[in-house]
């Protein structure tokens with residue numbers, strides 16, 4: 339929208355606008371944005387490294403880990419990070435592969451599992467389920483899968499560590515079906531496992547690719563044979579060959595190639611087998627992935643009809659809690675609910691994560707924004723829907739592999755780090771065109787609870803800190819219904835969140851705190867509110883607390899207590915939610 343100088347004609351402007359629209363459409367079409375869902379130790383770091391290797395984003399295996407170590411040595415977010423040698427801060431990696439632009443959103447696992455893990459997944463368009471071939475589906479995978487399901491993401495399954503003794507492929511297919519109701523479509527199929535791992539059969543090409551251990555960082559150059567090639571008899575032992583032929587037949591019975599729609603909706607998962615460590619099967623996965631994964635999709639939003647395509651009337655929801663109160667003098671008259679196309683020429687983005695003190699030299703806060711539509715340009719001015727404030731995005735950063743590079747432009751599906759402290763909160767919509775706002779990001783069901791306390795003379799700073807950290811989404815806060823107990827109850831999905839809160843309380847607000855863990859592990863919001871709680875009457879093995887908005891929340895010590903209350907009083911309680919609905 340730069341003011342064209344002098345005599346530039348309407349024709350020229352129209353041409354420029356058309357060119358911009360073409361450019362955006364092309365960039366959106368080649369983008370594939372994804373997150374890896376896995377249980378710790380399944381090989382996510384190793385897989386990430388191998389995937390990056392293919393785009394030349396890194397040059398040697400070991401760099402991702404090495405970088406994680408280097409970071410923990412230099413960054414002071416935190417001393418905590420240093421102590422543990424984990425990286426709290428990697429968020430997104432971008433690289434090019436065969437004409438596609440890949441964005442991998444990092445979902446922290448291990449002890450650093452936190453709400454950020456969920457939120458990051460909420461910014462992804464595709465999920466890659468990484469399974470340890472020996473272990474199958476594990477607990478953390480379940481939690482993350484639930485979020486992917488909630489969002490209707492396409493899921494791609496890579497079964498890793500086939501060079502170790504592994505479950506039979508059909509056992510994993512069955513697990514996925516039983517636990518997740520997910521149908522599998524194996525694109526590759528393993529031949530043996532562990533010491534007898536011979537390679538994979540690639541269904542689209544009807545070829546067998548022989549396994550060879552890789553050298554450092556290099557893809558193993560594996561020999562290829564037609565499935566029926568007699569030469570295989572001299573290479574693969576008879577029993578494994580026989581088994582392969584039987585299994586190939588079984589696969590055919592199991593189902594035809596799924597439609598693009600079945601994959602895009604997450605009903606069927608394309609499945610691959612290999613060994614990330616030995617870089618075997620990763621290239622087959624990646625090639626298939628870029629052709630089947632979905633590009634950035636239209637996003638639901640509320641706002642000006644000039645940027646939104648109206649929803650079908652049945653999809654309309656009546657929530658009107660966030661964001662729409664500000665800067666919308668014309669609210670009511672023009673605001674509609676609809677979807678924003680990623681190809682819209684109007685820029686919009688969603689703040690899905692805030693990170694404190696990433697850069698020791700700046701001690702700044704970085705807001706991570708997922709571009710939802712249009713084109714992001716360095717230095718552009720955007721409006722924050724929540725506050726109506728106009729912010730100039732002059733210091734954008736993108737996480738390119740391991741280093742922070744300054745981005746000049748970005749398109750839907752890209753993640754950009756913005757360093758404008760204080761301007762943003764989690765869930766914020768930013769936009770540069772007609773007004774719009776995205777629905778709030780849900781909070782996730784907490785599983786860890788603890789009273790947070792401070793010395794009596796620090797109450798004021800303490801309250802300020804709790805409010806600040808709560809506003810940032812670092813942790814959820816609940817309160818006792820007993821008016822004499824004013825200590826907040828921190829509620830988190832991961833232990834690290836508690837440690838981060840305590841650290842930042844001290845570091846940023848100068849308050850020493852103590853934690854008193856509570857032995858609850860299940861929380862449910864009562865959607866019917868206090869009247870429903872009253873109707874239910876006395877509930878055993880349940881503690882009733884309230885959230886920051888005064889809404890009733892039930893806490894249970896275990897699933898058993900929860901199920902008991904549901905059986906006895908479920909009807910009176912009415913609908914319960916594991917999430918804090920906005």
Ligand code: GDP
Pocket residue numbers: 376377378379380381382383384385498499500501502612613614615616
């Ligand atoms: P993460 O916790 O999911 O990030 O897992 P890592 O990538 O750190 O891997 C965990 C361990 O499994 C490491 O010791 C890896 O070397 C090992 N590993 C990863 N992939 C493979 C594989 O394909 N085969 C074997 N044998 N080990 C692997």
